[in-house]
Amino acid sequence: MGSLFLKRPTLSSAVWVLSLFLSSSCFTSSEAHTGSGNITIKWDLISWTPDGYVAVVSIYNFQKNRPIRRPGWKLSWTWAKKEVIWSMMGARAVNQGDCSRFKGNIPHSCTKNPTVVDLRPGTPFNQQIANCCRGGVLEPGTASSFQLSVGNGGTTEKTVQRPTRFIFTAPGQKYICGQTRNVKPTIFVSPDKRRMTRALLTWNITCLFHKATRMMLETF
Numbered sequence: 001m002g003s004l005f006l007k008r009p010t011l012s013s014a015v016w017v018l019s020l021f022l023s024s025s026c027f028t029s030s031e032a033h034t035g036s037g038n039i040t041i042k043w044d045l046i047s048w049t050p051d052g053y054v055a056v057v058s059i060y061n062f063q064k065n066r067p068i069r070r071p072g073w074k075l076s077w078t079w080a081k082k083e084v085i086w087s088m089m090g091a092r093a094v095n096q097g098d099c100s101r102f103k104g105n106i107p108h109s110c111t112k113n114p115t116v117v118d119l120r121p122g123t124p125f126n127q128q129i130a131n132c133c134r135g136g137v138l139e140p141g142t143a144s145s146f147q148l149s150v151g152n153g154g155t156t157e158k159t160v161q162r163p164t165r166f167i168f169t170a171p172g173q174k175y176i177c178g179q180t181r182n183v184k185p186t187i188f189v190s191p192d193k194r195r196m197t198r199a200l201l202t203w204n205i206t207c208l209f210h211k212a213t214r215m216m217l218e219t220f
């Protein structure tokens with residue numbers, strides 16, 4: 001083994017290493033744009049409230065071969081105006097931010113850039129919604145959801161503003177997310193399939209795998 005290596009002229013082994021590098025980087029870039037799928041984040045606005053709306057946010061792992069493992073995904077975005085999160089189910093914002101302008105009812109989060117993480121399995125039922133609470137684990141082909149009540153937001157289709165600059169991260173994985181787009185409103189079918197309801201508005205954000213990152217500095 002060692003003698004075989006010594007017999008190689010230096011130049012050819014350099015070329016060999018270079019071509020290995022090139023082929024792996026070609027693979028990575030083509031994989032990022034086509035074959036391996038995407039993460040789609042979908043916001044369904046399900047009701048208007050006196051000062052905003054209630055939305056169910058679902059994160060779909062449409063990647064065939066890339067599971068998201070513990071300690072799980074994190075999702076951040078930037079609010080368009082001075083929106084706050086009154087309450088959340090199925091996930092939580094990691095930082096509350098400055099809620100000092102509120103008296104009495106204090107929002108769950110007042111920061112302009114909330115970062116949200118999943119809750120653990122075994123979360124009390126009154127904090128759960130369907131498909132939540134997997135500790136941030138997202139196997140290929142599965143989805144996780146959480147619900148949030150947004151205040152200081154628009155209260156009609158005309159005045160509501162889309163959150164932007166989404167950042168989705170997972171342990172050891174970096175993604176790049178696109179724009180928040182208005183898409184056809186989701187149709188929900190009741191469990192007994194006898195009633196269909198429609199989201200008021202639906203927004204999609206698609207994130208593509210960008211590169212592997214070091215996991216050492218990940219914290220929860």
Ligand SMILES: *[C@@H]1O[C@H](CO)[C@@H](O)[C@H](O)[C@H]1NC(C)=O
Pocket residue numbers: 037038039040062206
């Ligand atoms: C994301 O992946 C799904 C499933 O493969 C696909 O239907 C959808 O078109 C993709 N979205 C984008 C924006 O590429």
Ligand SMILES: *[C@@H]1O[C@H](CO)[C@@H](O)[C@H](O)[C@H]1NC(C)=O
Pocket residue numbers: 040041042060183184204
């Ligand atoms: C929006 O996302 C949902 C869930 O991933 C998907 O089913 C739907 O096709 C997407 N819509 C568009 C227009 O990409």
